[in-house]
Amino acid sequence: MTGAQAGADEVMSAAKVVKTYGAGDGAVSALRGVSATFVRGRFTAIMGPSGSGKSTFLHCLAGLDTVTSGAVVVGGIDLTGLSRTRLTELRRDRMGFVFQSFNLLPMLTAEENIRLTVRLAGRRVEQGWFDTVVDALGLRARLAHRPAELSGGQQQRVAVARALLSRPEVLFADEPTGNLDSRSGAEVLGFLRAAVDDYRQTVVMVTHDPVAAAYADRVLFLADGTIADELTEPTIDAVHTRMRKIED
Numbered sequence: 001m002t003g004a005q006a007g008a009d010e011v012m013s014a015a016k017v018v019k020t021y022g023a024g025d026g027a028v029s030a031l032r033g034v035s036a037t038f039v040r041g042r043f044t045a046i047m048g049p050s051g052s053g054k055s056t057f058l059h060c061l062a063g064l065d066t067v068t069s070g071a072v073v074v075g076g077i078d079l080t081g082l083s084r085t086r087l088t089e090l091r092r093d094r095m096g097f098v099f100q101s102f103n104l105l106p107m108l109t110a111e112e113n114i115r116l117t118v119r120l121a122g123r124r125v126e127q128g129w130f131d132t133v134v135d136a137l138g139l140r141a142r143l144a145h146r147p148a149e150l151s152g153g154q155q156q157r158v159a160v161a162r163a164l165l166s167r168p169e170v171l172f173a174d175e176p177t178g179n180l181d182s183r184s185g186a187e188v189l190g191f192l193r194a195a196v197d198d199y200r201q202t203v204v205m206v207t208h209d210p211v212a213a214a215y216a217d218r219v220l221f222l223a224d225g226t227i228a229d230e231l232t233e234p235t236i237d238a239v240h241t242r243m244r245k246i247e248d
């Protein structure tokens, strides 16, 4: 993608984001001025050593946490200064989430879980899109099952389907394969990749795993609350090498 296209298709940006937890002697600088832009139809992985600020950055981008200074803009809307209610609406309407722990409601079937976010937003589920997502994720035969009756990989596929159903501006994934065996993990990552390639979904994923990061188009490496490095078209080996460099 050229720079001009990228500028036209910017979905989200962070500008000089600072996040400090606490105050005085006990203050922790989790982010020390992080800037990045995210364009439509691109898959970004965020990596870095433990404590480098990955989760904090994801939470600030998604409006799950407030920034101390700087700005986060999603779909042209500056998140800083929005009320809690407005932020909740924005997350519901424009963002999708996939977490390590699946976060499905145990009493609902797979189908009810998939439809939940769109329902809560008071929107109609587009049946054609529902069918596309369910079939792409291979969930057709599992729709009537409850989460406890599904494997971890199937549960995470339900979570991905739920996140995609609302056609979010950005899909955030926080260690989405952390609880999966490598085969199920590869399936979930393959679906995220396909959503990017086939539907121009924008994906931002935090991961510790170089294999997972290699599914992305770009890897941002955080170290000590700043972006220390960036890699495009990552390979597993290249990600390993950069991580070793940062950890030294």
Ligand SMILES: Nc1ncnc2c1ncn2[C@@H]1O[C@H](COP(=O)(O)OP(=O)(O)OP(=O)(O)O)[C@@H](O)[C@H]1O
Pocket: 021, 022, 028, 029, 030, 048, 049, 050, 051, 052, 053, 054, 055, 056, 057
């Ligand atoms: N709620 C909080 N209160 C105080 N400090 C916090 C809080 N959340 C995170 N931190 C601190 O901010 C820094 C960045 O944490 P963060 O969880 O973003 O790192 P991370 O890169 O996601 O780590 P990990 O890979 O271990 O999950 C750490 O020093 C952490 O202890």
